[in-house]
């Protein structure tokens with residue numbers, strides 16, 4: 001299971017240099033091959049200046065989230081296609 005995005009101690013704000021970094025989630029939609037994938041994206045936000053940014057960690061984390069969601073959506077839509085024939 002994936003838990004929330006961890007804030008590494010080495011992360012500092014590129015804007016003000018502060019080490020007071022939090023992770024936060026946001027609703028995002030990605031369009032892949034005509035399919036809308038809604039997922040919770042994660043990024044970092046500086047508590048000092050409010051700057052929001054991504055790191056390699058958060059981008060990997062988001063990629064993994066989308067991939068998991070995509071697998072689940074594929075299974076769901078296959079099921080929907082089958083039942084749709086009855087209506």
Ligand SMILES: [Zn+2]
Nearest residue numbers: 013016046049
């Ligand atoms: Zn900052």
